[in-house]
Amino acid sequence: MLGAFVCYMLVVGHGMSYWPAFAIAVVAVGLFGAALDATILRRVIGQPQFAVVMLTIGLGAIFRSFASITWGSEIYTLPTPFSAKTTRLGGVTVSHEYVAIIVGTLVLCALLYAFFSYSRVGVAMQAASQNQLAAYYMGIPVKRMFSLIWAISAGVAAIAGVLLAPVSLIDTNLGFIGLKAFAAAVLGGFGSIPGALVGGVTIGLIELFSGAYLPLGVKDVAAYIVLLLVLAIRPQGMFGTVGRKKV
Amino acid sequence: MRFPFKTGYDHDLGLFRDPVQRRWYAALLVGTLILPALVPDYVGDISLVFIYGLCGLSLMVLAGYTGLVSLGHAAFLGIGAYAHVYFVQDLGLPWVAGVLLAALITAGAGTLVGLPALRMTGVYLTIATLAFALIIQEVFTRWDTVTHGLKGRPVDKPVIFGISFANDLAFYFLCLAVLIAGLWLTANLLRAPTGRAWVAIRDSEIAAQSMGVHLARYKTLAFAYSAALMGAAGALFAHKIGFLAPDIFSVLLSIQFLLMVVVGGLGSLHGALYGAVFVAMLPVLISQARDQVPQWAGQAVGVFGKDAGSAAFLALDRFVKQPGLEPGIFGLILVLFILFEPLGIYGRWRKVQLYFSTFPLYKRATFRRQKTYMRSERLR
């Protein structure tokens, strides 16, 4: 949400062209994420899980409030180089905005996968996430790693926001689509990036068909119903693994 | 320091630690009974505090004692409210039957939510409850025959056994009675094996299983009981606010309940009540601050000159009159409490008590929580 708003502010408010505004928005939100970690989230490392959960819930409420104060509660549209352009692809008309989203997502997923599996920083991040004390002993600067993780996470969220902005219209509740994304991740299975993609496509199809065939209103909550069903019946989703404490 | 002298096992089984504590609670009861005489203008607000207390109790059982954090409890409140109103106003059932049926139905919904809860822990469970809340909100909007959808439906005042509870004072005592009943039932459960099993599930699921605790049964029970309390609270809530609409039971209300439990102090019944007082009083404080703070700022800055003073007043006035400010303040308080006072108001009260009772030997580290650094430890 913040990414989309910042980009809008730069493009419409200051008349910058799309790509530099995109880049600046992502970097700015990434830095903000790192700063957030350094000041606030660092203090709750090691506390039980619900403390962190509630902290992020509180922070989310603060950001939404801040956004509605700064930019008001109207809905904005973001002009992009892809707006209102379409191509005919084998009998189907595809809007460039959607193509941009698909291409962007695939590129991003490939980059993140390569980063976490093959680069030193990525592997160090996985280590820090699994056992912080041991990571310290191995010389990994855990605090800086976490700030970097938050920066990347915030940046990726900002990219998602900017990509989504032309399709979904910018308002303070943009972030709630993250819940549907969570449903997609759970359906595909945690720990599996291709699973998340498959899950996302499946949820999209389910929404489409429930909008066409099922009573009114089911379409909006179809993703959530799928989430609850998957969790109740097969929590590891299609491709995922479930972690467990070793005693 | 006081050393309680115990003469039998029943001493530990009782609800109160010693006769002194019992007298304090009796005094508290007398106080709540005569409160309407002392502050007659606020009787309606205090009834809301009691209703919120019941809600806090419900979430405390689930999140504080069993360790299952739920972001969807406003949905249970809504189910209880709509069910009760439907039974009493549309079907004409007696009031008590309406409340009991509402609690039962909400308990059923709680069991439904409990099913995915058995497979997921921590933040994933919270997100699942959030999804449930959004589904239920949509159901409220679409199920016109029962809920009248977005138009909303007005709620009559309660009539129990032919006696009308329309005036504020009677409603106050009704809410107080239901709250005390809820407290008594919950305290009974918590000192019995069920309560111990819940605490065991919170602290170490695997050890609890090895000691014979059937995880699925007790987690589902926690959800069902918590939802039942919420359903009863929903019935009273419907009468209090007088008009039901789907957007009352939003995620923001769930966050307020969570705030109630965290601010009050997780893991104690007192915490639920402190939190309820805090959250019920907060909108009142905010609206008063909205009027006062710009004035004070204007006067303070006005020391430097009248123009600067009025400019400050106008700027601050415009800022605090924004509609989107309230959730931000809730979020801010939640964040501050988690960072600086994770044990909540009750925790702070316990620390103060301990300070005075062990003076001058008090150590700040007594309440420091164990930090777990391994992800597998937190995964449980």
Add this chain to the structure above:
Amino acid sequence: MSLFAAQDLAVNFGGIRAVDGVSFEVEAGQVFTIIGPNGAGKTTIFNLISRIYDPSQGRLLLRGEEITGVPPHEIARRGIARTFQNIELFEHATVLQNLLLGRHAHARPHFASELLFLPGVRVRERANREAVEKVIDFLDLQAHRDSLVVNLPYGVRKVVEMGRALCTEPVLLLLDEPSSGLSVEETEDMAFWIQDIRTLLGITVLMVEHDMSLVGAVSDRVLALNYGRAVACGTCEEVQAHPDVIKAYLGG
């Protein structure tokens, strides 16, 4: 007929065969110890017996009855109790509440009567408390009865964990490294308690242990494991002198 028997037990974690064809029998009233270097699969066997993991093959028999398919919360009711290597106590509860939870194994759920705290509940709670007090007397935990576990030192926590297992009135007690982290005096106390558990309480003990002096002092039979396979089984002296065991511990 032996009290407990494991037949051809095996479990796979992904590609790793953590336990590979292990068989042993424990007679009633014995103290049976499993030894082996780290990673040999000792705690995994305990987790299999407690039904936290499912075996890929093999059978578990308690008093002749098969318990291989029993769900984990049923095991306590059948009479098997265990302690954990990294203490799994309920940190923010008192010692008394931890021990009272051990009584859950044989309790029937009574939600409605607990809700109203009927006299039946009170009678049962008093009985539970009496049983727990016997364990407290046995383990000398009177001084810590009302302390929060989070405030207790490590040695006391280990004793509380054993006490909690004893409160379930087991026929077979699984002790996972009872002397790890304990000082010399505490280890001696532990040896006396294990002997008392066997002779006074009549409970069979199956334990995993590294401390050879404790093993020699209390064990009747010893099983040595290495890389998930049983290497030697017999009395303590026989196993310690076995060439394969020496090779496993000292190499080459």
